[in-house]
Every structure is written in C-alpha cells, then in structure tokens.
Amino acid sequence: MSPRKFFVGGNWKMNGSKKEIEALVDTLKKGVQGDAVEVVVGCPAIYLQHTASILPSNIALSAQNCYKVSKGAFTGEISPAMIKDIGAPWVILGHSERRNVFGESDQLTADKVGHALSEGLKVIACIGEKLEEREAGKTEQVVLSQISALKPAIGQNWDKTVIAYEPVWAIGTGKTASPEQAQEVHAIIRDWLKNEISSAVSESTRIIYGGSVTGANAKDLAKKPDIDGFLVGGASLKPEFVDICNSNA
Numbered sequence: 001m002s003p004r005k006f007f008v009g010g011n012w013k014m015n016g017s018k019k020e021i022e023a024l025v026d027t028l029k030k031g032v033q034g035d036a037v038e039v040v041v042g043c044p045a046i047y048l049q050h051t052a053s054i055l056p057s058n059i060a061l062s063a064q065n066c067y068k069v070s071k072g073a074f075t076g077e078i079s080p081a082m083i084k085d086i087g088a089p090w091v092i093l094g095h096s097e098r099r100n101v102f103g104e105s106d107q108l109t110a111d112k113v114g115h116a117l118s119e120g121l122k123v124i125a126c127i128g129e130k131l132e133e134r135e136a137g138k139t140e141q142v143v144l145s146q147i148s149a150l151k152p153a154i155g156q157n158w159d160k161t162v163i164a165y166e167p168v169w170a171i172g173t174g175k176t177a178s179p180e181q182a183q184e185v186h187a188i189i190r191d192w193l194k195n196e197i198s199s200a201v202s203e204s205t206r207i208i209y210g211g212s213v214t215g216a217n218a219k220d221l222a223k224k225p226d227i228d229g230f231l232v233g234g235a236s237l238k239p240e241f242v243d244i245c246n247s248n249a
C-alpha cells in the first residue's frame, strides 16, 4: 500500500454528452464520499465548463490536453489560461493517444507540461512503452527517456505533477499489467526521481497506473507500494469507477 495520498483520475476521452455527464456525476456524488482519495475527472474540452458547474467539491476537474502557449493563431487548440478560466485545476498531458495518434513528440509534450505548470495548472503527465518496446526489453529505456524529457519542463513543480505510467499495450485492450509488472516499472520511476531529482520528490510524487484498470483488478494493483493510484479510461465512464476510487480502502 502506498504512503502517499491515493489519486484516481478518470479519463473520459472523446466520450459523453451533457446528459451522460450529469448521470455520471450523480453516481460519483453518491459513491465518492469525503476526500480520503484525490479524485480528478478528465472530460472533453467542450464539456469542461458544464462539468465544472455540477462537480461536487471533493472531485476536481481536468482537461485532457492543451497547447504550449497562452493564445494565438492555433485553430482548434485550447490554452492552460482558458482551462483555469473555466475552473479546472488539472490537465492530462502526453497521453499515448496524443503521442501515437496525433504524433506529439517528447519535446512538444515537455513544452506543453512546462507552459501548463507555468500558468498554474497541475499536470498528470503520461509515459509508457509500446508492446514491441516491452517485447524488445526496452521498457526501462523508453519510460526513463520519456520522463527525462519532462525534467527541465517540470523544474521545481514536482509538487504540482502526477506521473501516470500507462503501458500502451494495456490501454483499451483489457490486457492489464499484472501488479508485479506495474510495480516493477513504478519502482524504476521512483528510483529515477530519487537519483535525478531528490529523495523528497521521490517520496512525495504520486506515480499512478493506467491501462485496463477495472473494479475487479484495482484492489490488487493498489496493494503495491509504488502504485499510488490510477488513470482510468473505459471504466471511468461506468459506475465501477466508484469502486476503483475506493480500491485502496
């Protein structure tokens, strides 16, 4: 079990409607009591303002992406300033779908992370290897390369950053990393934080797991000492998300 405050993020991705979000928030209101767990929900940008208006105070709102500057001729993009303006304190950045579907590089991800933090947002920064990289024995090399690229952007803002380890081969596939597989990589990340940043940052930074987390497998994953919570996709749209939020109890 982790000594850090448990953190569960829901990543709704490109799903939902005003009606569906209202129903989901109602379920969360009834199931997620108090603030023993830090719960954050990431909704599509178009619904951020509406969701901000109906979320209870113990659940925080996150955007799923943003650009690397505050304003300008970037059609279709949103900025950290806009996300803050509508009352969302968090943003998810570097998700594997941004990297692999939309071609976002380590550098662009770092630029976005640095700008979002400089604008006062808190960041869930995602890293994770592809199946072929794991099968080639490159998991540690890939994951540490990705987090190293974020180091200058995060700077002194590790207290506003959560690291999400999301193996690409586990996202949306139903093939969850085993607790042992996830713990092994989380421990590698924790060691990197200690050696590259500081012991204090290593001890305090939440490292959360994402990739086919469900109400059924969350408890076993949560028992591992370096798994500090989850970033949940599909299951965050279902009532079982409440079970995942309560999985470290």
Ligand SMILES: O=C(COP(=O)(O)O)NO
Pocket (backbone or CB within 6 Å): 011, 095, 166, 170, 171, 172, 173, 174, 210, 211, 212, 213, 231, 232, 233, 234, 235
């Ligand atoms: O992308 C994910 C995980 O998605 P799933 O839970 O659907 O595998 N989190 O950001």
